[in-house]
Amino acid sequence: MKIKLSILFICLAMSIFSQEKIDISFINTPLLDVLKQTESNFGVKFSFNTEIIQKEIFSFSKKNCELVYLLGEIERQTSFTFKKINDRYYYITNKATLSEDYYTLLNEILVTNYITSGINKKKSGAISILPKELGVLPGLTEPDVLESLKIIPGVQSPDxxxxxxxxxGGTPNQNLVLWDGIKTYYLGHFFGMISAFNPYTTKEVVLSKSGTSAKYGNRVSGVIDIKTTEEIPEKITGSFGLNMTHADAFVNIPLSKQTALSFSARSSYSNFLKTFTFNKLSTRVFQTFNNNQENNIIDKNIKFSRDNEFNFSDYTAKFITNLSEKESLSFSFLHTKNKMYNDFTVPDYEDKYNDQINIKNTGMSINWEKQSNEKTTHNIKSYFSTFTLDYSADYSYFEDYLTEHSSKINILNDVGISYNVNYSLNNKTDILLGYDYTSTDSEYDLKYSYSLQGQNQYNSQQNEESSNDTHSIFGEYLYDSYNWNINAGLRFNYFSKIDKLVLEPRLYLEKKLNTNFSFKTSFEQKHQTLSQIIEFQTSSLGFDLENQIWAQVNDDDIPLQKSLQISTGILFNKDNWKIDIEPYYKKVTGMTSQTSGYNDQTDDFSNGEGKIYGIDVLINKKFNNYRTWVNYSYTKNRFKFLDLENKFFPANHDITNYFSWSHAYKLNSYEFSLGWIYRTGNPYTAVKEFYNTENGFPIIDLDSDNINALRLPNYHRLDASMTYTFNFSKNWKGKLGVSVLNIYNQKNILSRTYNAIPTINSDNDLEYQLEQVDKVSLGITPNIVFRVSF
Known part of the structure; x- marks a missing residue:
């Protein structure tokens, strides 16, 4: 009886709410303002494209007006229509527009504004980031695609x-990163300091930490799926902007009502202007590289000169066509480029160092989709991706008395095609079936040589060419109701290079316990055939910025990686409070000491495993225009290798405690954000013994019995941002922003290593001394952005 009365009370309350009456009076009011006022008055939310709304003017007056009557009047006076998703959410589309992207997007969302505006939690458990709707984040003036991920619990950047x-706990090379279906192998500019993906072309970024969909394969950690805009605008739209590191532009051109073409370009301008922000980043990136070269000068009074140049760029293009009302086709193109040149000279010794590096990542994809009937949708995707790293270094001393040469080439060619079909059994249940084929060719070539008085003294070369074909069949069961969300899948993979068939089960389940609480759990198993190994041969001349190369699994010294992850948690959502608590356990096998960065402590590849367990916590609360959230992660990340203690020790990137507290406030056209980060310092290994041999060569013996037993000081910093938006005219908008990283200029230490430095002793003989080398984080770093959109 009590249950029936409760249900009756809820139904009555909903009825009263839905029939709430408000006095309405709008006279030549911009429709955008009308919608915002309506959201506030009736407690509803609208999703729409601001660009198509902003020109409309609306006039209407009525006492005791109901929401349904007001929406009907807006539809009568304009070309827009309202589509109701539930009692709270609506999406708005043009009556002449056939696309239902906004409905599709919202229909997948479980929790809106999961952390801040533009970050939502999907029913599959994945996190969706919409850069165009993203609020300003601490330390950022623009919605950087990768930096935005770091406010999500469980996502960190120790470097x-x-x-x-x-x-x-997974490393970057264990993440699957897709850009419009193209696998990307180099994600950053300026050695990773800036994301390689233009945020103004990006429609959505989907992050999967666990319970990954069965359609994703060949990586053992997270998935970052970047999708670009699919809008066919009514007129030419775009934007261009400038900050203290680069300039960019984006344009979207309608070719007809069914087709559109978009372009974007970004480029640094450090070749002719080095700003204070660029100099700060440069100091952070090149500090150990420069020190390694300068420390070879025995007499510290000797003068030297350095010419250090760096530039980067990226370009994208996309063509979209709606072949019919239910069929679409798109072509995407991506190109990123990084180039560095370093010339270091010591005139008195006739010492000359020259380093050059070029890194390119280019890709293309085709995506076809067709809804053959009300229940069946077909999708075919094909992509090609190529990655090239080309590095060379030369050193000469005293009119070529001594010369050294080092070079490194790493090339990847990756091509793939996939087909999947989605069949809707009913309005709650879908079945997804598909097939993937990928073919990856990899090559690396490492060379080192030195000559004395023109006579070749030593030559070394390591190279390998390899290829692997992967065939995958996958299926997924999706169930979505008010109380249950279930994604259960299986993926079968065959890897040709090692002739192995593996099975990967995937599961994400979420159960609504009551109106406010939900229980969730996930399970997944993954495999990976392509890894990055650490190489030290080409770093002999001091280059340590890009010492990783992609290499194929061979089931010998580079085994097949395998991961298993289990997680469970509770989600609370009520009265603008959101609390998400999720403990997890992950095990990774098939690791090697060289892929994990411990080969400086053993001369051989050493097989091992990793165990990671932790808990991610998010607490989020909104008060009108102010929002605050706390992100906390506890992690134990342990590795074990046969030749290194053969016992578990902290991983290089193990961060036991990570805490951040962020704030965002919006006042009219201004947005403010402030965030503080505090975390455990990175682990490092102490020196056990240092000595000079009889021949005068230095020996640094690390404490291999206690790897990573010590910790650097705890890391903390405070970041802030502010943006101001304004109108130049009816169709042109501007944005001005400023951000400051590390406001109180904390000198955080990111890593600690050791070098042997040549000196002259009291007997006027050459000897080496041990030097502790600390890589220090960014100091106080301001940035300014100016942007125009039309």
């Missing part, structure tokens, strides 16, 4: 770079 995305 303080944008591209260094570590998801629940």
């Amino acid at each position: 303080e770079t944008a591209a260094g995305i570590y998801i629940r």
Whole structure:
């Protein structure tokens, strides 16, 4: 009886709410303002494209007006229509527009504004980031695609770079990163300090930390799926802007009512202007590289000169066509480029160092989709991706008395095609079936040589060419109701290079316990055939910025990686409070000491495993225009290798405690954000013994019995941002922003290593001394942005 009365009370309350009456009076009011006022008055939310709304003017007056009557009057006076998703959410589309992207997007969302505006939680458990709707974040003036991920619990960057995305203890090369279906192998500019993806072309970024969909394969950690805009505008739209590191422009051109073409370009301008922000980033990036070269000068009074140049750029293009009302086709193109040149000279010794590096990542994709009937949708995707790293270094001393040469080439060619069909059994249940084929060719070539008085003294070369074909069949069961969300899938993979068939089960389940609480759990198993190995041969001349190369699995010294992850948690959502608590456990096998960065402590590849367990916590609360959220992660990330202790020790990127507290406030056209980060310092290994041999060569013996037993000081910093938006005219908008990283200029230490430095002793003989080398984080770093959109 009590249950029936409760249901009756809820129904009555909903009825009263839905029939709420408000006095309405709008006279030549911009429709955008009308919608905002309506959201406030009736407690509803609208999703729409601001660009198509902003020109409309609306006039209407009525006492005791109901929401349904007001929406009907807006539809009568304009070309827009309202589509109701539930009692709270609506999406708005043009009556002449056939696309239902906004409905499709909202229909997948479970929790809106999961952290801040533009970040939502999907029913599959994945996190969706919409850059165009994203509020200003601490330390950012623009919605950087990768930096935005770091406010999500479980996503960290121990090396303080944008591209260094570590998801629940997984390393960056264990993440699957897709850009319009193209696999990308180099994610950053300026050695990872800036994301390689233009945020103004991006429609959505989907992050999966666990319970990954069965359609994703061949990586053992997280998935970052970047999708670009699919809008066919009524007129030419775009934007251009400038900050203290680069300039960019984006334009979207309608060719007809069914087709559109978009372009974007970004480029640094450090060749002719080095700003204070660029200099700060440069100091952070090149500090150990420069020190390694300068420390070879025995007499510290000797003068030297340095010419250090760096530039980067990226370009994208996309063609979209709606072949019919239910069929679409698109072509996407991406190209990123990084180039560095360094010339270091010591005139008195006739010492000359020259380093050059070129890194390119280019890709193309085709995507076809057709809804053959009300229940069946077909999709075919094909892509090609190529990655090239080309590095060379030369050193000469005293009229070529001694010369050294080092070079490194790493090339990847990756091509793939996939087909999947989605069949809707009913309005709650879908079945997804598909097939993937990928073919990856990899090559690396490492060379080192030195000559004395023109006579060749030593030559070394390591190279390998390899290829692997992967065939995958996958299926997924999706169930979505008010109380249950279930994504259960299986993926079968066959890897040709090692002739192995593997099975990957995937599961994400969420159960609504009551109106406010939900229980969730996930399970997944993954495999990976392509890894990055650490190489030290080409770093002999001091280059340590890009010492990783992609290499194929061979089931010998580079085994097949395998991960298993289990998680469970509770989600609370009520009265603008959101609390998400999720503990997890992850095990990774098939690791090697060289792929994990411990080969400086053993001369051989050493097989091992990793165990990671932790808990991610998010607490989020909104008060009118102010929002605050706390992100906390506890992680234990342990590795074990046969030749290194053969016992578990902290991983290089192990961060036991990570805490951040962020704030965002919007006041009219201004947005403010402030955030503080505090975390455990990175682990490092102490020196056990240092000595000079009889021949005068230095020996640094690290404490291999206690790897990573010590910790650097705890890391903390305070970041802030502010933006102001304004109108130049009816169709032109501007944005001005300023951000400051590390406001109180904390000198955080990111890593600690050791070098042997040549000196002259009291007997006037050459000897080496041990030097502790600390890589220090960014100091106080301001940035300014100016942007125009039309």
